[in-house]
Amino acid sequence: MHSEPTLAAMTAMSWSDLPGGERLVEGDAIILSRCPACELTRLYPFGVCPNCGSPTDRLAARGRGEIYSHTVIRRSRRPGFAELTPYAMALVDLEEGPRVLGIVMGDPAGISIGGSVDAHVVRGPDDRYVVIWSMG
């Protein structure tokens, strides 16, 4: 999972690339944005709520989620990921609400819809980071 080409590929297009230098991770915690008025919660910062116009808060997620759907990528032409195949990719529903895409570490055969997963922050060069998941 942490092989150099894979880590380089993952962090080359990374959660650390948000405009304005906003951070999605503090330490090992995923930071969500949440509207205190209408409760719209998203992974990516959205400043003023597009639903109701209220300023948003930031909320540290517990880093736990449930598999909503999953696949095993067996063929990839993408540098860094071709070497990783076969690997499991899943949509994970965070306890706090937002759904995120991610790689799930370990044997893909052990992954099923409804299964619990835990978040891990993976860091590459230059403090670039992404979040990946392990079966809980």
Added chain:
Amino acid sequence: VPTDPRAPVIVGIGRSPGPIAPDLSTLDHHRISLFEALADAGLPKASIDGYFCGGGGVATGFVSDDAPAMAEYLGIQHRYLDGTSLGGASYIFHLQHASAAIRTGMCDVAAITYGSDRYSVSGRALGTGAVAGAGAAVAVSDILEAPYGPTVVSLYALIAQRYMHEYGVTSEMLAAVAVTARKHAALNPAAMYRDPISVEDVIGSPMIADPLHRLDCCVVSDGGGAVIVTTAERARDLDCVPVHVLGAAGGQTHWSISQMPDLTRSAAVEAGSRALEQAGRTIPDIDVLQLYDSFTITVLRLFEDLGFCGPGEAGAIAAAGELRLEGRFPCNTDGGGLSATHPGRRGIFLIMEAVRQLRGAAGAAQVADCRTAMVGGSGGIMSCIAAAVLGRDAA
């Protein structure tokens, strides 16, 4: 009821050589398709005053194929230009927009063009490379999804996995869609693959992204298409079988896969019901369907969301052979993207095959007494859906 003189009518369709045309560029595919469609309609290029182009070809020439560049290249003096680019569904959105523009007098002759030399440039492996990006703008998928190496196949696989989980749909049921497409492709000399395949062949083909096998995935080809739409009044003077655009509507649920609220419900629910309502038709009126088939799962999801069956029922209907020419819902009668043609975006070919059927010009693949067709297109990862109802009858 007298026909609205400005009701939109398809009077020309044209296509460029395919499915493999190594000597043709993306621009050639647009140009050849346009002139074929104009010849089909019996209209001169100078009559075009509305132009609809979503790009999406491979930029191998001296210009890209986005709308203003293509209007310049083709020499179209438009007074209505639409560059809506919503993936493979773009062309059915164009049909909606062209219909509105024609009805309101903003143009009289609308041309929709598409072209791509995808196979000759990229080869077979479109669905396992990077997902076509949202461009220079930063989208959720660029920062929050791209780091995991998603391929187009893998994103549709997520939809398939959830759908199979919720409804007990099987790989055999998905495979039936590919088998049906191949049966129809055998009747189409321009189809990329024509040899029969079985359910076992599909399930035995290499897994690309679970649960989608290689034969659950569309072909990658070259090709182009064009459609000419004008007013009912003008169509009366032309030597063609008019095909009426009775309804056309679109909808959207998300753009990035993580933002799709429910993987088993697409905007085809709304697009389909709106198109049918405009047309004054119901599901039993539909004689033939042309549904986007980037993957086998795409057909089942569209069929269901457009209202042809209840939740989870599409798989069993496909497995029973009901999507075949002789079935209750003849679907993708040219062999579809799964076997015939898919140069990266397939929407325009759906419209053209529906027109061919409604004209009674589909040869061995002709559906008997075909009066009304439904077309359903998916753009992105079932993100933007457009549906159209086309008919032989004016109202």
